[in-house]
Amino acid sequence: MSTEILENLKKAVMEYDHEGAATLARKAVEEKVDPLEALNALTVAVRQVGDGFGRGELWLPDLIGAAETMMSVMPILDEEIERKGAKRQSLGTVAIGTVYGDIHTIGKTMVATLLMAEGFTVHDLGINVTAETFVEAVKKYKVDILAMSALMTTTAPEQRKVISALKEKGIRDKVKIMVGGGGITQKFADEIGADGYDPTAPGAAKLARTLVGK
């Protein structure tokens, strides 16, 4: 049954069927399907559309349709994930955002949700976040971990810029930095001097625990 729901969820995203996807997401919650698996199914679907776009077989409206469908159902699954992870002591404070010039929000929001579910206090700075805003957030919220997402080869270098800005302000060593997003690799993370990288949202939550030693 759960496999059928997940397959139908994928199909709904690929067909931009908002209502169908919402109904299936609610059904998944009711039938106790692991919300992480459901999120994963949505991710697979949106990536398939992205691959089609990359090959020139699909168009920007296809990308937008799939992304909007996924985003419209994420709150249903997020609520369930947060409910499951509720009532824990905070493991630390995280500020997260998608870097300047980049408006991709889905992966960043997934990571934010899973960090919350893991037990972190999370300040989501949103998308298109400038280096200055990241630096301000580190100071303002006294964050333990700064998490940055970048989806494009053109915006990945922004992560290096943020690390340089933190160094200039003399606060680089006060915070752990983790990076991710479709445009990032372990090699790149090492090159820019990040403390950690992971290609998945569940992996990001585990990495965050390691970074704060918990």
Ligand code: B12
């Ligand atoms: C959906 C989408 C869009 C949507 C975004 C909607 C939204 N509100 O987010 C829209 C249609 C708006 C869009 C626009 C554009 N897009 Co776009 N988009 C995508 C697509 C299909 C999926 C992205 C996504 O949401 N993936 C699902 C999430 C869950 O994956 P993720 O973000 O990678 O996150 C996962 C991990 O990376 C990790 N993670 C994420 N963040 C972090 C952070 C940390 C700290 C850690 C540890 C882990 C982590 O956890 C997540 C879950 O496992 C990708 C294709 C792809 N294969 O990714 C193209 C893609 C990223 N886009 C691309 C392009 C070119 C564009 C546009 C320039 C198109 C255009 N011509 O206008 C614009 C750019 C706009 C801008 N300035 O940002 C290219 C980038 C190419 C490149 N390598 O540079 C891609 C790869 C498509 C392609 N194959 O060509 N896009």
